[in-house]
Amino acid sequence: MVLQAIQYEPASGSSPPALRVLDQLLLPHRTTYVDVLDCEEGHAAIKQMKVRGAPAIAIVAALALAVEIGTKVAARKLPSRADDVKETIGQRLDYLKTSRPTAVNLGDAVSKLKIVSKKAVIQSGASAESVAQAYIVAAERMLVDDVSDNKAIGGYGARWIEENTVAGKKRKQDQSQQLKVLTHCNTGSLATAGYGTALGVIRSLRAGDMLTQAYCTETRPYNQGSRLTAYELVHDQIPATLITDSMTCALLAREGKNLAAIVVGADRVAANGDTANKIGTYSLAVLARHHGVKFLVAAPRTTIDLATASGQDIEIEQRAPEEVTRIKGPKVAADGQVLVDEGAELISTAAIGIDVWNPAFDVTPAELIDGVVTERGVVEKTDGKFDFTGVFQQS
Structure with a gap:
């Protein structure tokens, strides 16, 4: 079962x-x-982290409004004018966007869905109903597209590891060789519409009989790795080992070239x-560079923010x-x-009274x-620089 x-x-x-969303605050035990x-309920689910992961946040926000609009359509409670429906959609999307600020996917979805309603109204x-239906169709399409995008990410990432790492090349030539991958936080079906980004790469490696072992960090302080990624790995019966965040350096030193890569997701590139x-x-990333381990970011194009020049311009969410x-x-x-x-x-x-600094994210150069x-x-x-224009030019 997926x-x-x-x-x-x-x-x-x-x-x-x-x-309906899986309440991830109760995982892995319930x-x-x-x-x-x-x-309102969509905003709360995102803010409280019942749902999390940049792609999933955007999709839940989009679908929450689709449900709200669809309910009004069914009850014949839509505004009478098409322009009024468009304005309501824009206002509600702006409200949903405030649920979590760092992930760019949410802002990207809001912008695209506003365009849908603007095109529908002209x-x-x-009519009011045609604008509403155009929005609902577009929101539903995001759910479908995310799954197919994730599977493509998994395939591309798996092939890159096979072709560009020592462990990958050895494993392709000799199935007795080890190929291990480490991931951080949760980037699987629980963070997306399905399959996952970084965890999708691990799933693809496993499906191709390349992966021999996955490692996941516990991801303090919220433990998304131990609660969620471990839950998914056990569910899929992928050979996996949980480590605390501070054990990574020792693990890299021990595994040597058997550890092909560290693969992570992203909330904004x-x-x-x-x-x-x-x-x-x-x-x-610092540890990977020191130990000669490849470091990959797995993310859909919706996570790449060409309007943000560098990491210095990314707002970092502060948690409780x-x-x-x-x-x-x-x-x-x-x-x-x-x-x-x-x-x-x-x-x-x-200790009661100790001051706390709790940024939810950091920025990897x-x-x-x-x-x-x-x-x-x-x-x-x-020449030492990323250029993402190519992936946006393709149809």
Whole structure:
């Protein structure tokens, strides 16, 4: 069974569209879906990190508004004028955009969907309902396109690792050789519409019988690696090992050339290649360069922000201090069995009164990145610089 963080049902007959998201705050011990009935609930799900991952954030925001509009269509409560529907769509999209500021995918989706409604309103015979339907169709298309884009990213990234790393070349010639990959945070089906970006590369390597071992970091302080990536790897039965963030250097020193690459996702890639991703990514890139390990960023073109010149211009989200000073989890028995009926415990892990700095992301300089894997191919540096114009020119 394929993991689905986003479950969406289009309108059918008199029934409006329906959206449910997997509450990732309860993973890995409870698999619970929550309904998203309107923009307020979509905003809250994103802000509270019930749904996270740059592509998934954009899609949930888009579909939350689709559900809100579709419900009004079904109840015949749309404004009477097409222009009023367009204005409402723009206002609601602007509101959804405030849920999380760092990921560029959300802003990109908002811009594209505004254009859809503007084009719809100038069509001959445009009506309130036709503008609404144009928006809904476009939002639904984003869900479908994200899955196909992720699979393309996985394929391109896997081939690049096979052809450009020592472990990849050895594994292709001799199946007894080891090929291992490390990833950070969560970039799989739980962070996208399905399959994943960086985790999609790992899935593609495994499907091609190339990957022998995946490593995932726990990703403090929110533990997306231990809670979510580990959950997906176990679900897909991919040989995998969890490590704490601080163990990476020792792991790279131990594995040598068997560790082909570190593959991470991105929340925003600047025009020069500087990449904002989950806190801890920058240090992994530094370690990779020191140990001669390839460092790849896997991201759809919607994550590449040509309007942002460099990483210095990326706004970094600051999270609540409690994410660092407290941890939440279920009670377990002496044998490690989760006592589901006992509920979760909130535990303090730091001295009361200590000041906390909790940036959600850091920015990895382009000079430490070997390639950016997109759905149109892998972009490498030419004369030490990234140029992304090529992947945007292709149809």
